[in-house]
Amino acid sequence: MLLLHGAIRYLCYNTGVGTLYLVATPIGNLEDLTLRAKRILGEVDLIAAEDTRHTRQLLSRYDIHTSLTSYHEHSKPGKHKKILTALERGDVALVSDAGTPGLNDPGYPLVCEAIEAGHSVVPIPGPSAPIAALTASGLPTDAFIFFGYVPRKQSDKVALFMSLKGERRTAIGFEVPNRLVSTLEGLLDVVGGERQIVLGRELTKYHEEFLRGPLKEIVTRLRQEGARGEYTMILGGARETERWTIDEVRNALTRELEHGASRTEAAKSIASISGWSRKEIYNISLEDV
Numbered sequence: 001m002l003l004l005h006g007a008i009r010y011l012c013y014n015t016g017v018g019t020l021y022l023v024a025t026p027i028g029n030l031e032d033l034t035l036r037a038k039r040i041l042g043e044v045d046l047i048a049a050e051d052t053r054h055t056r057q058l059l060s061r062y063d064i065h066t067s068l069t070s071y072h073e074h075s076k077p078g079k080h081k082k083i084l085t086a087l088e089r090g091d092v093a094l095v096s097d098a099g100t101p102g103l104n105d106p107g108y109p110l111v112c113e114a115i116e117a118g119h120s121v122v123p124i125p126g127p128s129a130p131i132a133a134l135t136a137s138g139l140p141t142d143a144f145i146f147f148g149y150v151p152r153k154q155s156d157k158v159a160l161f162m163s164l165k166g167e168r169r170t171a172i173g174f175e176v177p178n179r180l181v182s183t184l185e186g187l188l189d190v191v192g193g194e195r196q197i198v199l200g201r202e203l204t205k206y207h208e209e210f211l212r213g214p215l216k217e218i219v220t221r222l223r224q225e226g227a228r229g230e231y232t233m234i235l236g237g238a239r240e241t242e243r244w245t246i247d248e249v250r251n252a253l254t255r256e257l258e259h260g261a262s263r264t265e266a267a268k269s270i271a272s273i274s275g276w277s278r279k280e281i282y283n284i285s286l287e288d289v
Helices: 002-013 035-043 052-061 077-089 107-116 129-137 154-165 177-191 215-225 246-258 263-274 278-285
Strands: 019-023 046-049 068-070 092-095 120-124 144-149 170-175 196-201 209-214 231-235
Touching (some): 019 035, 068 077, 077 107, 154 177, 154 246, 154 263, 170 177, 177 231, 196 215, 209 215
Parallel strands (some): 019 092, 144 170
Antiparallel strands (some): 170 231, 196 231
């Protein structure tokens, strides 16, 4: 009986197929760590953390002493191999600085590699800044999109804003404080000042705050007060698409062409949100826009 028990135990620990746990961690308030997340972090063989210093504070709070290794967007390919090797020996937990790992962070490629290698990938649900902000925004939650951080490259940023002009669903994204005002000003130029927007600042923290209102009013307020802290943006969906004026089409063409789009690409992009046909827009582009 003892020999059989030992054989079963040997097989269970030497299958070479560990589990990668995606453990959601607090986005501000450390009390938001779930009981299950606490247990998993204490039971796995290794924790792969976006910032080991940040994660060590959380582990210390809950008296967890699991080994840590760093894993972030600048990690070299060898780090992936190290974590996959650890999965062949046992279980690994992946955590980000805050919130749900794998969502707009470097966890995505690791998840793909773990699945391809035959490992189980198990989510441990918990805090998520986009969902927390959305549910408290007061904007529609029945259909929404998440676009992550606003791109830094101007042409990519304009392309995002153009796609949001006619987007009927609520849109959620992030922006850093020092670029927030200029980003909202650019968004204002494209989607108009009447679109509803909500900014969730310092979610779950002591200075948590929600700014709600038309985009033009929020921009005016932030110009006066400045942006401080971490923000999650929730943009209300567009109303039923109305045919743009010819001036709106020309302005959109100017922006697209100035940022490197061809006439054909610009016509296709603008046609999807303006109520004008691609042919009409292309012909306008041949004029002096």
